[in-house]
Amino acid sequence: xxxxxxxxxxxxxxxxxxxxxxxxxxxxxxxxxxxxxxxxxxxxxxxxxxxxxxxxxxxxxxxxxxxxxxxxxxxxxxxxxxxxxxxxxxxxxxxxxxxxxxxxxxxxxxxxxxxxxxxxxxxxxxxxxxxxxxxxxxxxxxxxxxxxxxxxxxxxxxxxxxxxxxxxxxxxxx
Amino acid sequence: xxxxxxxxxxxxxxxxxxxxxxxxxxxxxxxxxxxxxxxxxxxxxxxxxxxxxxxxxxxxxxxxxxxxxxxxxxxxxxxxxxxxxxxxxxxxxxxxxxxxxxxx
Numbered sequence: 001x002x003x004x005x006x007x008x009x010x011x012x013x014x015x016x017x018x019x020x021x022x023x024x025x026x027x028x029x030x031x032x033x034x035x036x037x038x039x040x041x042x043x044x045x046x047x048x049x050x051x052x053x054x055x056x057x058x059x060x061x062x063x064x065x066x067x068x069x070x071x072x073x074x075x076x077x078x079x080x081x082x083x084x085x086x087x088x089x090x091x092x093x094x095x096x097x098x099x100x101x102x103x104x105x106x107x108x109x110x111x112x113x114x115x116x117x118x119x120x121x122x123x124x125x126x127x128x129x130x131x132x133x134x135x136x137x138x139x140x141x142x143x144x145x146x147x148x149x150x151x152x153x154x155x156x157x158x159x160x161x162x163x164x165x166x167x168x169x170x171x172x173x174x
Numbered sequence: 175x176x177x178x179x180x181x182x183x184x185x186x187x188x189x190x191x192x193x194x195x196x197x198x199x200x201x202x203x204x205x206x207x208x209x210x211x212x213x214x215x216x217x218x219x220x221x222x223x224x225x226x227x228x229x230x231x232x233x234x235x236x237x238x239x240x241x242x243x244x245x246x247x248x249x250x251x252x253x254x255x256x257x258x259x260x261x262x263x264x265x266x267x268x269x270x271x272x273x274x275x276x277x278x
Contacts, residue, residue, distance in 0.1 A: 011178045015186050022190055022213055026197040031206055038209055045216055052183075052227045054237050057219075057244075064244055069212060069251050076205055076255035080262045090202045092271060098199035106192040113188055118180040118228070127231040135234050135241075143238055150245045157249035164256035 010051055017044035031081070031089040035073050042066040053127035056135055183224035191217035204261075204268045208254045215247045 021041040028034045042065040049058040081088055128134060139147050190213060197210030219240045226236025262268055 005176075008176050008178055011182065015182075018186070019189055019193070022193045025209060025213065026193055026201075031203055034206060034209060038212065041213070042216070045220065048220060049223055051178075052223045053231075054223045054227070054240075057223060057237055057240055060241065060244060061219075064248055065212070065216070069248060072251055072255060073205060073209060076258060079259055080205065080268055088203060089206050091200045092202045095200045098196055101199065102192045102196040105195060106188065109188040109191070110185060113181060113184040116181075118184070122180065122228050123231055125231050127227055131234065131237070135237060138234055138238060139241075146242060150242055153249055154245060157253050161252045161256035164253065164260050 007051060010047070014044050014047045014051065017041075018048065029089055030086055031077055032074070034089055035070055035077065038073075039066050039070045042070070053131065056132045180224055180228045183220060187217040187220040187224070190214075190220070202269050202271065204258050204270050204273070205255070207270060208251060208258075212247060212251065215243055219243055 018041055021037040021044065024037040025034050025041060028037065042061060046058040046061040046066070049055075049061055077088075194210045194213030194217060197213065198207050201207050201210065222236040222240045222243065224236075226234060226240075230236065258268055261273065265272065
């Protein structure tokens with residue numbers, strides 16, 4: 001389906017950006033730098049979504065993840081960290097044990113990803129051009145109940161976050 | 175001719191998921207555990223959208239699921255940070271090793 005050499009090249013460049021910045025997110029010792037690399041990782045992923053013909057999700061990825069989530073985490077860091085930032089993101093004592101678990105996960109998942117005959121499942125039809133219109137139609141017809149539940153979830157999360165962050169102030173008044 | 179198949183995307187998202195898992199298991203700072211959970215959720219999103227393109231391109235099931243995953247991830251970050259701010263006020267620390275109220 002993707003025969004153009006440019007899309008192949010774009011995939012490898014985006015994969016390198018995503019994986020490189022993800023490794024930097026985990027290995028950086030300063031948490032603000034980690035969040036910076038997280039934003040780069042999310043923007044690379046938006047490019048990957050464009051390659052996958054999901055233009056709406058690419059826009060949402062930049063808007064929600066690179067915009068809202070990263071800024072919110074930076075705000076959280078600024079509200080919480082009061083000691084030095086240079087050593088704000090260290091490893092704990094379980095690094096070797098976790099490395100073993102992760103290597104095992106990677107081996108098993110990679111083995112099955114590599115050996116499954118995905119080509120038999122492929123539909124070999126292109127994604128329709130007007131994907132945004134069709135997603136909108138589906139969200140408000142077939143998937144309207146999950147859509148409303150997601151809206152309710154966001155409302156509950158909003159109220160819950162306010163209540164949780166306010167908690168101590170109420171105790172101060174006593 | 176080299177083409178990018180579904181396998182490439184699945185392997186990419188597997189590697190990204192394991193990087194996130196490594197961070198979740200090894201980081202001391204609770205905020206950075208939240209960040210690594212975001213990485214894992216994004217790996218899942220790549221999988222969902224790749225399957226949506228290659229297997230059911232006309233149904234958009236994967237893309238709609240990815241929208242819900244993004245919604246849940248945003249809610250999770252908001253509530254998670256609020257919990258961390260509340261914990262920080264009581265404990266003056268965000269080191270995960272010191273969160274031991276549930277230990278018996």
